[in-house]
């Protein structure tokens with residue numbers, strides 16, 4: 411085993427010049443973060459006769475990000491939920507819609523994302539129906555969904571959706587419908603194709619569905635009926 415401090419060949423192969431830090435007299439321990447998920451531990455000796463650095467180990471990076479908690483909305487969260495929706499959408503329409511949905515008592519699941527006691531994201535799942543000639547089929551609408559602008563792009567929205575879908579699957583729900591960004595919702599399994607035979611007043615490529623139970627939408631041809639809170643007419647039947 412070569413001695414890192416004495417063997418020049420060892421130093422050449424192992425030393426990482428890009429990681430050198432400012433030279434100061436005496437020994438200095440450097441901890442360098444690497445994208446591989448490890449910290450390389452190195453020691454640098456700087457003195458009048460030597461300027462050496464050698465690595466002596468590595469350890470996994472400890473994630474210091476505060477944990478994200480996805481939990482049920484509590485009655486005391488109402489004001490913060492309003493604020494998040496207002497900030498994410500830049501208007502109060504969605505927050506007002508939530509209030510109407512609460513009054514109509516059609517909310518099945520309301521989840522919030524919390525970091526260090528602060529709510530930074532919110533999503534809502536509501537009861538809706540698909541009207542078919544064989545009778546109504548129960549479905550769930552996912553709307554609205556909001557993450558504070560400063561926290562967007564860090565998987566908060568994804569964790570809310572995934573938790574919601576998992577929970578609703580456990581409860582026996584079979585179909586979730588969303589009107590949303592076609593670049594976003596397909597990652598959770600939503601597709602316009604699945605909603606193809608569901609008449610709605612929305613553009614077909616933004617109107618998507620996912621089956622929580624295989625074949626839940628097989629043979630289901632009908633029109634969607636949203637809660638009255640949306641103030642929508644039912645969709646046009648699709649043949």
Ligand SMILES: CC(C)(COP(=O)(O)OP(=O)(O)OC[C@H]1O[C@@H](n2cnc3c(N)ncnc32)[C@H](O)[C@@H]1OP(=O)(O)O)[C@@H](O)C(=O)NCCC(=O)NCCS
Pocket residue numbers: 498499554555556557558561562563564565566567568569589590591592593594
């Ligand atoms: C949409 C929203 C809820 C997503 O939450 P988020 O925490 O930022 O999303 P995530 O971090 O989980 O996912 C990030 C991904 O979503 C994509 N994304 C975010 N907003 C998007 C949008 N409007 N259209 C398409 N893709 C979008 C990002 O490009 C990113 O893609 P990548 O993973 O391929 O890089 C959030 O951006 C938001 O609150 N937007 C404003 C309100 C809104 O539009 N709500 C949805 C109505 S359908």
